[in-house]
Amino acid sequence: MSVIKGTIDLAGRTVLVSGAARGLGAAFAEACGRAGARVIIADIRTNLAQETAQGLCGEGLDVASYAVDLADPGSVEQLGADIVRDYGCLDGLLNNAALATGIGGKGLDEIDIETWDRVMTINVRGTWLMTKAFAPLLKASSRGGRLVNLASDTALWGAPNLLHYVSSKGAVMAMTRSLSRELGPFGVTVNAIAPGLVRVEATDYVPEERKQLYVDRAAIPRAQLPADVVGTAVFLLSDASGFVSGQVIPVNGGFIAA
Structure with missing residues (x-):
């Protein structure tokens, strides 16, 4: 009898990735597709999401795109109804979408209430x-549902001048642990990935000093790229992670541990 249960691929799985029109989300979608999944991209940037999906389809991957605005509960409900109608199943959900771009660099007394509330809302x-x-589709998955949340290692080391974002990602970590206990009895695993500073378009605005900090203080002293993160996501969405749940996994080259 084999001691290895499950494989680190996504063959036969249907996976939804939010915020996947560009950057790290698009990298997650591509990695899931190359691992064999049928991939659904959901993003507020509908035109860009369609372009990304079409590009990946052109490379032989099974990818479709849908619109969603996480700030609008009705939009999220509509996405759920659309996926039930068009697919009837879902094996994995990667909650990648978040508001992060252009909001940093302000101290706690400089953040306006509107921005704070919008970060928390999204x-x-x-x-x-x-x-x-x-959750109902994940519970019904014959493969065992997989939920992966994108946190951030900023909530592990307490990054300054980014309090609203750091607080939101700390909440995502706590949510992950609570959800793992609610959904575990249904065979659904719930985990979070806490990346470091991934070099994508969305992080271009980050000051060079902060970027260099992540290089200088990492165990692997180089800039972090999307390719450094996607393997962990594929593992957590796969059959091989069936007994891993409630965990926050830092993926930052050893910059900070959980």
């Missing part, structure tokens, strides 16, 4: 709404 409430919308 990053925290939006993650909950997506999970709520798709």
